[in-house]
Amino acid sequence: MQTKTKKSPYFYATKVLGKRMYYHIITFGCQMNEHDSEKIAGLLSGEGYRATDDLPQADIIILNTCSVRDKAEQKVFSLLGRMKPLKEQNPALILAVCGCVAQGMKGKIRQRAPYVDLVFGTQNIENLPLLLQEVRAKHRPRIEIIEGRISPTDRHNLVRQSNFKAWVTIMEGCNNFCTYCVVPYVRGRERSRSNREIATEVRELADQGIQEITLLGQNVNSYGSDLAGEVSFSGLLALLNNIPGIERIRFVTSHPKDFNSGLIYALRDLDKVCEQIHLPFQAGSNNILSAMNRRYTREEYLEKVQLLRETVPGVEISTDVIVAFPGETEEDFTQTLDVLKQVCFESIFSFIYSDRPLSQSKIKAPRLPYQTSLARFERLWQLQNQITSEINQTLIGKKMEVLVEEFSKTDPGLLTGRTRTNRLVHFAGDKSLIGRFADVEITEGGKHSLRGQLVF
Ligand code: SF4
Incomplete structure (x- = not known):
């Protein structure tokens, strides 16, 4: 959604360059980052830039990064490596890195990728127009990282995705x-x-x-x-x-x-608060929870979930699980599987533990061999797939309200929408339903989504 944007003083300067300027943003990680990218897009629109998916056309490419997992960080540097030829072909291109990797690594990003022009932190988003002007005017790279406040980016300037x-x-x-x-x-x-x-x-x-x-x-x-x-x-x-x-x-x-x-x-x-909650338990063993500094026990977690299920009929619960945390024994892992069986989460997000530079020093226990970690990860998913499939079977024949979002990315002949419990449902229907609520009867339960038919 393109909301109305205010023009900054630099807008006119952007236009007198005589050429329409384009931006491309690549976002990694969580919803917080997705939302930050909406703010960045809004600021760039206010500067007269337009979005493009054609990378060689872009005048600025911004990587909004995530450092929660080691893999996400590696992806950023591999992507930067692939961007290098674009920079060589077009030296005026501004290559910028922001988000959590920028905040954590600061100047080290340019040590690994010296062709990056701009590095800015999670709290510096509103300064982006000024930073861009400085990079362009002074022809030298800029790193700006501050900490400790909510970015006050004007909410009117967002370019929202929906x-x-x-x-x-x-x-x-x-x-x-x-x-x-x-x-x-x-x-x-x-x-x-x-x-x-x-x-x-x-x-x-x-x-x-x-x-x-x-x-x-x-x-x-x-x-x-x-x-x-x-x-x-x-x-x-x-x-x-x-x-x-x-x-x-x-x-x-x-x-x-x-x-x-x-x-x-x-x-x-x-009535408007949806009966769905993401409640990360991370590990089923109290030893590991303590080593993670989570400050709750397995018993406390299970008690809260029980009260939730008893009090809120039809509530769906998703969770995060970390497999192979340093020191995790077979018994600890079995307790994680046991929590999965007891709670019957509708969905899980799971990761194999990876060291993170800023926090790993607090973890003293030995890292697990990769093969052990992978085998546990696969056992976890075998169990969860079975649980998800059993839960999905119980939904067949049920009527659910969905907010219709778009045509399906995998089957453009179908619409997709989300239930109050955040389930993705595919069904046949007319384009005019997009953005509206519809009742759908569930006919099939897949691994990651449901299929259904409109109820009139
Ligand atoms: S609660 Fe723990 S896992 Fe969640 S953001 Fe804070 S430190 Fe990270």
Whole structure:
């Protein structure tokens, strides 16, 4: 969705160059990064740039990076290597790196890829127009990384990806320092936006036709704890639930230690809050949870899930699991499988542990051999595939409300939409349904999505 953008003073300078300028953004990682890319696109549009998918046409290419997994970081450098010929063909091209890898590696990015022109941090997004001007005017690279505040990028300047769904940042950063995670180092400590500011943004989104919002934060459950007199996260949900025009409210991510009964009752009582939650448990053994510094036990996690299932009928739960954390024994891993069996998650995201430069020093136990890690990863997925397939069978014949999003990427003859529980459903239907709610009866349950037919 191209929202109306304000023109900065540099806009006119961009135009007098006599040539239309183009940008291309490549985004890695989580929804927070996707949302940051919307802000970046908005700022560049305000400067007179247009989006392009044709890389040789681009005047600026921005890699918005993720450093949660080692693989994501490796991908950034391999992609930068592939961009080098573009830079050689067009020396005026500005190659920029932002996001968590930029925040964590700072100047080291240019040591590995000296042809990068601009490196900017997660808190520097709003300075992008100025940084670009400096790089162009002074013909020298620029690195700008600051820390410790929410990027105040003007929300009116976003180029949103959807006309009816939107992300809304409610807080940034994390205070938890899980031993495998770089987020507190690259996104800083927790900073919440005021509930008035968030409510104003959501009202404006509703006025623009947005029907579904996803509230973003590294740890939404501790929303407001850094602000005097602010409402709690469940209080914020209650406030947003009253905004006319918004039909669905989602949020990510929740930390099990801060996940409380207040939020469970909010999920039960607030009609627009979708009955779906992502609640990462990471490991089933208390030894490993302690080594990860997660600050909850397996028993506490299972108790909270039980209360959630009893209180919120039909709730679907997804999770994150780390396999082969250093020191993980066969018994520890068996306990992870046991949590999977007890909870029956509708979906999981799992990773084999990899060392992260900023946090790995806290982990003393020996790393597991790759073959052992891979074998455990495969056993985990065998079990989860079986659980998912059994759950999906129980959905056949059920009528579900979907928000219709687009034509299917894999089968353009079908529409796709998402249920309140965030299930992807493919079904035959007319283009006019896109952006609207429809009732679909589930006819088939696949591994990653469902199939259905419209109910009239
Ligand atoms: S809670 Fe742990 S895993 Fe989540 S962002 Fe914070 S440090 Fe990282």
